[in-house]
Amino acid sequence: MISFLNDYSEGAHPKVLQRLVDTNLQQATGYGTDNFTTEATAKIKDAIDCPQAKVCFLTGGTQTNQIVIDALLQSYQGVIAVDSGHINLHEAGAIEFTGHKVLTLPGKAGKLQAQTVADYVQNFYEDDSYQQMVFPGMVYISYPTEYGTLYSKQELTDLATVCRKYHMPLYIDGARLGYGLMSAAADMTIKDIAQLADVFYIGGTKIGALCGEAVVFTKNNEPEQFYSFVKRHGALLAKGRLNSLQFLELFTNNLYFDISQHAVAMALKLKQGFLDKGYQLYIDSPTNQQFFIMDNQKVQELSQQVLFTRWEKYNENQTIIRFVTSWATPEKDIDQLLALI
Amino acid sequence: MISFLNDYSEGAHPKVLQRLVDTNLQQATGYGTDNFTTEATAKIKDAIDCPQAKVCFLTGGTQTNQIVIDALLQSYQGVIAVDSGHINLHEAGAIEFTGHKVLTLPGKAGKLQAQTVADYVQNFYEDDSYQQMVFPGMVYISYPTEYGTLYSKQELTDLATVCRKYHMPLYIDGARLGYGLMSAAADMTIKDIAQLADVFYIGGTKIGALCGEAVVFTKNNEPEQFYSFVKRHGALLAKGRLNSLQFLELFTNNLYFDISQHAVAMALKLKQGFLDKGYQLYIDSPTNQQFFIMDNQKVQELSQQVLFTRWEKYNENQTIIRFVTSWATPEKDIDQLLALI
Amino acid sequence: MISFLNDYSEGAHPKVLQRLVDTNLQQATGYGTDNFTTEATAKIKDAIDCPQAKVCFLTGGTQTNQIVIDALLQSYQGVIAVDSGHINLHEAGAIEFTGHKVLTLPGKAGKLQAQTVADYVQNFYEDDSYQQMVFPGMVYISYPTEYGTLYSKQELTDLATVCRKYHMPLYIDGARLGYGLMSAAADMTIKDIAQLADVFYIGGTKIGALCGEAVVFTKNNEPEQFYSFVKRHGALLAKGRLNSLQFLELFTNNLYFDISQHAVAMALKLKQGFLDKGYQLYIDSPTNQQFFIMDNQKVQELSQQVLFTRWEKYNENQTIIRFVTSWATPEKDIDQLLALI
Amino acid sequence: MISFLNDYSEGAHPKVLQRLVDTNLQQATGYGTDNFTTEATAKIKDAIDCPQAKVCFLTGGTQTNQIVIDALLQSYQGVIAVDSGHINLHEAGAIEFTGHKVLTLPGKAGKLQAQTVADYVQNFYEDDSYQQMVFPGMVYISYPTEYGTLYSKQELTDLATVCRKYHMPLYIDGARLGYGLMSAAADMTIKDIAQLADVFYIGGTKIGALCGEAVVFTKNNEPEQFYSFVKRHGALLAKGRLNSLQFLELFTNNLYFDISQHAVAMALKLKQGFLDKGYQLYIDSPTNQQFFIMDNQKVQELSQQVLFTRWEKYNENQTIIRFVTSWATPEKDIDQLLALI
Structure with missing residues (x-):
């Protein structure tokens, strides 16, 4: 997963x-x-x-x-x-x-x-x-x-x-x-x-x-x-x-900064992918943590195939969710995630 | 050293x-x-x-x-x-x-x-x-x-x-x-x-x-x-x-115990070497820390070539010194030390 | 005072x-x-x-x-x-x-x-x-x-x-x-x-x-x-x-309760007096602490003759003030205060 | 007592x-x-x-x-x-x-x-x-x-x-x-x-x-x-x-010092009384606490009529006991104590 x-x-x-x-x-x-x-x-x-x-x-x-x-x-x-x-x-x-x-x-x-x-x-x-x-x-x-x-x-x-x-x-x-x-x-x-x-x-x-x-x-x-x-x-x-x-x-x-840059690039690709699919940002983050609002049912489905954090309840039907990238995130994982949403 | x-x-x-x-x-x-x-x-x-x-x-x-x-x-x-x-x-x-x-x-x-x-x-x-x-x-x-x-x-x-x-x-x-x-x-x-x-x-x-x-x-x-x-x-x-x-x-x-045994074997060889040369034990330890009493002048000389701890003053002319072995101590270091005392 | x-x-x-x-x-x-x-x-x-x-x-x-x-x-x-x-x-x-x-x-x-x-x-x-x-x-x-x-x-x-x-x-x-x-x-x-x-x-x-x-x-x-x-x-x-x-x-x-009752009676008389003069309660307290809203200028004047607490700013022109009675409050002090407001 | x-x-x-x-x-x-x-x-x-x-x-x-x-x-x-x-x-x-x-x-x-x-x-x-x-x-x-x-x-x-x-x-x-x-x-x-x-x-x-x-x-x-x-x-x-x-x-x-002086005077009278009767000091104190060594049996008897502290065991048969005087000690209490030992 x-x-x-x-x-x-x-x-x-x-x-x-x-x-x-x-x-x-x-x-x-x-x-x-x-x-x-x-x-x-x-x-x-x-x-x-x-x-x-x-x-x-x-x-x-x-x-x-x-x-x-x-x-x-x-x-x-x-x-x-x-x-x-x-x-x-x-x-x-x-x-x-x-x-x-x-x-x-x-x-x-x-x-x-x-x-x-x-x-x-x-x-x-x-x-x-x-x-x-x-x-x-x-x-x-x-x-x-x-x-x-x-x-x-x-x-x-x-x-x-x-x-x-x-x-x-x-x-x-x-x-x-x-x-x-x-x-x-x-x-x-x-x-x-x-x-x-x-x-x-x-x-x-x-x-x-x-x-x-x-x-x-x-x-x-x-x-x-x-x-x-x-x-x-x-x-x-x-x-x-x-x-x-x-x-x-x-x-x-420059290792510290190079690997940091990779994580941010992955996060922005992920963010753009969510935006392209019409998801709403909970907060507009330019760094390696991304927060979205997602319907509870979709959250439930996605969590069968991807690990991410349910941050808190947004309303009765929607949840704030968090995705984090890092120095170790492979680009293919981003692609795979975006294919799932 | x-x-x-x-x-x-x-x-x-x-x-x-x-x-x-x-x-x-x-x-x-x-x-x-x-x-x-x-x-x-x-x-x-x-x-x-x-x-x-x-x-x-x-x-x-x-x-x-x-x-x-x-x-x-x-x-x-x-x-x-x-x-x-x-x-x-x-x-x-x-x-x-x-x-x-x-x-x-x-x-x-x-x-x-x-x-x-x-x-x-x-x-x-x-x-x-x-x-x-x-x-x-x-x-x-x-x-x-x-x-x-x-x-x-x-x-x-x-x-x-x-x-x-x-x-x-x-x-x-x-x-x-x-x-x-x-x-x-x-x-x-x-x-x-x-x-x-x-x-x-x-x-x-x-x-x-x-x-x-x-x-x-x-x-x-x-x-x-x-x-x-x-x-x-x-x-x-x-x-x-x-x-x-x-x-x-x-x-x-059994790695933990095997490497421990090595350290103790090295310590006992070191101890026997000191005893053979007539040094006095400060305390009789059967483990990887060994305490001896040594004349201050000899302590001074030895410390030019070996790192060890001056534990405390024994009397005006003598010092209690400590030698510690570990899982990493090579036997040749013991031999080298014993040749120096 | x-x-x-x-x-x-x-x-x-x-x-x-x-x-x-x-x-x-x-x-x-x-x-x-x-x-x-x-x-x-x-x-x-x-x-x-x-x-x-x-x-x-x-x-x-x-x-x-x-x-x-x-x-x-x-x-x-x-x-x-x-x-x-x-x-x-x-x-x-x-x-x-x-x-x-x-x-x-x-x-x-x-x-x-x-x-x-x-x-x-x-x-x-x-x-x-x-x-x-x-x-x-x-x-x-x-x-x-x-x-x-x-x-x-x-x-x-x-x-x-x-x-x-x-x-x-x-x-x-x-x-x-x-x-x-x-x-x-x-x-x-x-x-x-x-x-x-x-x-x-x-x-x-x-x-x-x-x-x-x-x-x-x-x-x-x-x-x-x-x-x-x-x-x-x-x-x-x-x-x-x-x-x-x-x-x-x-x-x-029953001393504890009797002297408590006196303080509360004094506070309620004080409260009623303020209300009668048209002052606004900050909070409706039934006990020995009373909070009112008062114009800053009046606060300034009153403080020349009475000790009380400026609780916090209410707005640019008004302050929340606190009056406290106790077992020791003489009724004449209440009368004197009410005469001043 | x-x-x-x-x-x-x-x-x-x-x-x-x-x-x-x-x-x-x-x-x-x-x-x-x-x-x-x-x-x-x-x-x-x-x-x-x-x-x-x-x-x-x-x-x-x-x-x-x-x-x-x-x-x-x-x-x-x-x-x-x-x-x-x-x-x-x-x-x-x-x-x-x-x-x-x-x-x-x-x-x-x-x-x-x-x-x-x-x-x-x-x-x-x-x-x-x-x-x-x-x-x-x-x-x-x-x-x-x-x-x-x-x-x-x-x-x-x-x-x-x-x-x-x-x-x-x-x-x-x-x-x-x-x-x-x-x-x-x-x-x-x-x-x-x-x-x-x-x-x-x-x-x-x-x-x-x-x-x-x-x-x-x-x-x-x-x-x-x-x-x-x-x-x-x-x-x-x-x-x-x-x-x-x-x-x-x-x-x-000078109240603080006057009443202190009284306590010390009482303590010294008490001490002298014990010494006169042959009791041994545990420590030679010139102030309002006095420590004596007393046979356990005598300690037992005395404690029927006087309150004092058993400080600690001195040996099998004797106990260190402490007597304290204060600003409030009446001289007659000293007299009464000395009559009992």
Whole structure:
């Protein structure tokens, strides 16, 4: 059965796995002090054009969000997120586990607006009764968002401006960063991301790696004793090489971006195919996640031959469904899907 | 330079890596719901002869200790450990991060004695003033211990008896389980471990895997909604296959135990070589960690050519040093080392 | 200046203070093991007609909410509350501090609807994707609500029915319980509260005490080792007598309810006065908090002579304002206020 | 039955209670923003001769220790304490509840030695392996100690010097501060305490108040947004007046020190009486707690007529027992006790 369930159904890109094989019996020191980590860090700093960056390799997205947010917040602070944000809905309370409240604000097409943030935070400086509320200490967004949409460079610049005004770091969850940046709709590069964000992560798990996310602190703002902090969260791998070697390969010869581009191309072909057959978009996504509205009966039929996600009920007769492509999606699977709808 | 620093300097056993390569493009569902996980679980249940076992694959040792202990304790309870226990000294406060106190008791040769535990816990039932203290909710030990020593079957049975009497689960940290069980000094098999422990983990990171530990709940005692619990700790891998495929290979054709045996054989050859040259043991370990006392000057000289750990000061003139072998240690490295001392 | 800022501006009801004076030099054992606590517990159990109740005296409302919720939830669970709920907005993250998410749902006039809760929770039993979300473990409501409104007995029964269906304890925050129950609009007694709630607290701080809230577990459901749990939250008073003596007096000769009735009578006189002068209610509250809409200029003028709360902006020209009466409000203050508007 | 169980068996000193009565119906703003709090703060700053001090009133000792330690530590840090320290043994894990490890060191007569601290902390700067351990972020001591003993000014100065060298705040738990300072053996005043400590608290619960401890930050080091921090721990009283009014009275006309002196005088008379009858001291305490060694049979007899604490077993035939005096101990109770032994 062909699958469009998610972007983490296969192992790693073959070149990434080959790098692990090639280096397998070389000895390396533990806990991220090894040379592979040094090399991978240099590659990333170069790619983002940010010489002062500090890079730390972690293993998964929820772990990364938990650690970065807990590290940057003071203990009495909360993190602002759009209400559809991954940290609010789909991380089983990993942020609250560290004692911090997720302060949710409404968004548009999955995106947080700079003005919404400014209006909210301003209250804390004007109204004494806000002292009984959780003080907002940072802003979390995803690029692309949970709905596959993209912030424009202007939108992100506006958010960053508000964040700086109120001394809140801007953190960008880049679980699917490559799939966003390689969209034709993106008006930014990874260098812009590095400039606008105070901290962001480059997602590996969903883009070619077995596991691994690269956290980047861009403004000389790596928290003190971050190594201990990661250890204490149970996230410090003895074999730091596992994550760093994968990123070393992904950031060699543009691999990360090339395989991201493939996924986006597949998604757009899929999208066009649905539109051509008269299906309605639930949301207009230019990246590797596509959302459609489909009659329940058709959903039922299609699910006999294709794996995809029933996102939520649209109305009594129709369902919102999601299709995801990845670095590993063969074009023939798209053709086969389009023949079925 | 040859290295005896630790047992996690290389990647994975080549067969383990090959298994990842062979299955790489097979699609699998996420978060540990895949067939590889089902297969690996079956292999482990078979190996430990415990049909009712629940197995969960996590990524590292500190993460595993943190999650298991937090899951089994009531929030007001603490965990008993010997004062040299890994969770007390070398996990950067990962247990306290979850709100639980490590209740330390003195040990012998790194081992916790059943009577010591019984005497301590009995106070909580007899003396009202203990209500102001942290109630002991479980017992943590390592097999082998942090000093490479081994509990006898009788010692472990005694501990398990005390634990059952006081309704405290017995948890065995098996980061180096294979290196313990394959020692000639071991009078137990992994089946005995499964019978005596309420929960234990089979260490992969130090025995042939890139990463990965297999937690086993042996007494129909997997905590409710453990999946959510793992997620909320940031420890649920999207690609659950990464850990389970490695264990699938390790538990095929006895690989886990064969490679463990190699490490122990290398350690004993190393130990005998040191003894033959007149060096004094700091502790008599029958497993893959060996501790010696060496003159500071000799330590200085040797460290020019060999990597090993200066454990701690023994006296003004001598240092306790540690040598660790692993599944990957070539016999020629032992020969080379022994020629140098 | 006369004040309608809140219901905690004075010390204690004189009879309550007198009780402290009368017993002052009697010796009592510590930490709530004293006879005053036993007596006060008996009075409360009698008043609520619930012989199996367990009563625990704590010191403030946020502390009480934090401890009760943390004690009743499993660590991976969250607490459902209406989005205007006190625990969501005005406790500075005290619930999240204990690691639990507040799961907010929309309400009507500050009240949570049974159907809203049922629809939400049902998802967790039907849709696998909810496994990545925080599981709802209990329901929190306030009686009266943060807007002074009251649940009817039917509404509360419906909520309790949903809670039982889904095995979620129903917890009622009674910071102003007396002010709710003594409203003419209330169709319940404290005995009904005890029957419908799994746990609730009787607020003392806002109703006649210097401090103190009485938590009542009504269904043989006091958490194990709750004493240790309270201690570990830093909330166990050495002189448990302080809280219990005050409740002993409050529950002698109906004092708690009599002084509550006075506050409600004052509030209704105030409300009628505002209505008579043509002011618009923001919300129709039958208890001791009253919300009106007032022109900004009038607000400005009035605030020269009266203390009250500017709740929030209503529109460019008008503000929502809040007046609170209490057991201590003199009728002449109401008259004086009404003369000013 | 006469009682020497503890120093919190009665209510408050009558003058303290009278102050609550006298001010009872005066209105005050909430949450510590009231004038009584301002006045009490001024009294304390004057008494300790520390104009830049910030004072915060909390309700109990464990709560105070929990909040101060959690506020001053970075989240990855632990607090150093002597192994007999109150936070290590008798607070039910309140420190660990906030995620911090108590790092215990051995002491002498209940006191932590400066050199012991220096030797321990120095390791973290010299030995890389300490990165896997919990970093020491502050030092906790009690004055007087849990055994009633006192640090000399020299000992405290030495500790403060080590603390400053390693950038660790020195925190003094003054639950019984008055009973220490008014001992003839004390070579310090409260002004010295304020100078040597970075933060300390003046205990009220055990010295004349119904409840209440006054935390003093002496070095312009009150944590940011401490108000929110206290709220989030559930410790912010709506009626802040309750604690501050009591301290206002205790720091009027030297009351705090006068009543402390009485307790110490009573303790010394008791001690002399025991010594005269040939009883052996367990530890030589110059303050209001006295520890003796007594034959088990005599303990049994005496406990028929007097309340006191069986501290722990001394040997098979003898028990360590504790007698505590307080501001409220009548001299006739001492006489009566001495007649019985």
